[in-house]
Amino acid sequence: MNSLKLNEMLKAFFIEDIGERDATSSALFSGTERGSFTLISKENGIFCGADIIAAGFSLLDPEANVTLHAKDGDAIARGAIIAVIEAKTTALLMAERVVLNLVQRMSGIATQSRQAAAIFEGTKTKVCDTRKTTPGLRMLEKYAARCGGASNHRYGLYDGIMIKDNHIDFMGGISKAVAQAKTAAGHMVKVEVETTNKQQVEEAVLAGVDIIMFDNCTPGEIKELVKLVPDTIVTEASGGITLDCLDEYRDCGVDYISLGCLTHSVQALDISAKVNYMEVSR
Known part of the structure; x- marks a missing residue:
């Protein structure tokens, strides 16, 4: 710190x-x-x-x-x-x-x-936190997540581009949003896109994103969507995932699972x- x-x-x-x-x-x-x-x-x-x-x-x-x-x-x-x-x-x-x-x-x-990270021991999947932290305490809460064995997602809006559903709706599509984001950010900043279905995943892959998030998808859906993503693109699952159901995602094949519950309701x-x-x- x-x-x-x-x-x-x-x-x-x-x-x-x-x-x-x-x-x-x-x-x-x-x-x-x-x-x-x-x-x-x-x-x-x-x-x-x-x-x-x-x-x-x-x-x-x-x-x-x-x-x-x-x-x-x-x-x-x-x-x-x-x-x-x-x-x-x-x-x-x-x-x-x-x-x-x-x-x-x-x-x-x-x-x-620590409890969340232990569930994925022996797999490639890592647990990470989110921006759902207490205002004013983000540095402390993200440090605590690391001490427990989780990884940190972006610290704020300033250190990574994450194109979510509302950004996509305002821009009129993933391809247009990604192209503009990459032009504005340059080659040093990674671009992540939030997806919810096969069509969006395929569009994100063609757009050349760095990270694809499967948002509010079931473990079964994620297993199928991961197959559409080349190894050069990092995958992440998020949305509605809690410690109670976390073990269901153990074998879904993503690189990261982000959990708001690590900080927002601990x-x-x-x-x-x-x-x-x-x-x-x-």
């Missing part, structure tokens, strides 16, 4: 949560006390968010001492110690919720990505902060 961007994101998240002050902590503590937290996993999963923990607490207390007991991508069991943090008590309390919210969500994405991994001690300066 980009550490500069991460620090700016964390600053914004802390400002949103703390505002002018932490009314509770400032009422209870003088600001001179130091204490210690242990972050503990309350369920099995894949951990992701080491940089969040290290940078988050250090932003609010530059003298924070963070000891990590897990690295990104590690499988962790219920009751596992993830990290121990020693810092100003007020900093621990102010950082706790923001840090936990992010780490729990990222670990949930990593966990689900369940966070339950992680808690337990107080170890507090010391008062004299």
Whole structure:
């Protein structure tokens, strides 16, 4: 992850949560006390968010001492110690919720990505994420997907051309849309086209696209459509595919399967902060 961007994101998240002050902590503590937290996993999963923990607490207390007991991508069991943090008590309390919210969500994405990727072990198919991420968290969520073993699809509208059904309808056809896109983009940018039937796949192949997506197609339909695509063109399946039915696509023969569910509706991994001690300066 980009550490500069991460620090700016964390600053914004802390400002949103703390505002002018932490009314509770400032009422209870003088600001001179130091204490210690242990972050503990309350369920099995894949951990992701080491940089969040290290940078988050250090932003609010530059003298924070963070000891990590897990690295990104590690499988962790219920009751596992993830990290121990020693810092100003007020900093621990102010950082706790923001840090936990992010780490729990990222670990949930990593966990689900690992489950999805495992289904395709031994095949050529790779699982990848989509742009269905939480606004403002895309860098973190896509990083978490990679930690779980998934690949990243495009990061945004800026780093790849993906001609979808509405683009095709506005342009009046795949061939015209692809020709114009290739002219505008040049030879360095790949062009992907979304297709839903045999006619569109054949048109996309003749247009010379780099990637063909089979959108909202059944595993059986995909197996037949893949036969129409030369090996020089990358294939992808997407649309309505969830973990519950993912194994049905194991042998459909595509290069990639993109899953919005990795990020848009993931369940966070339950992680808690337990107080170890507090010391008062004299």
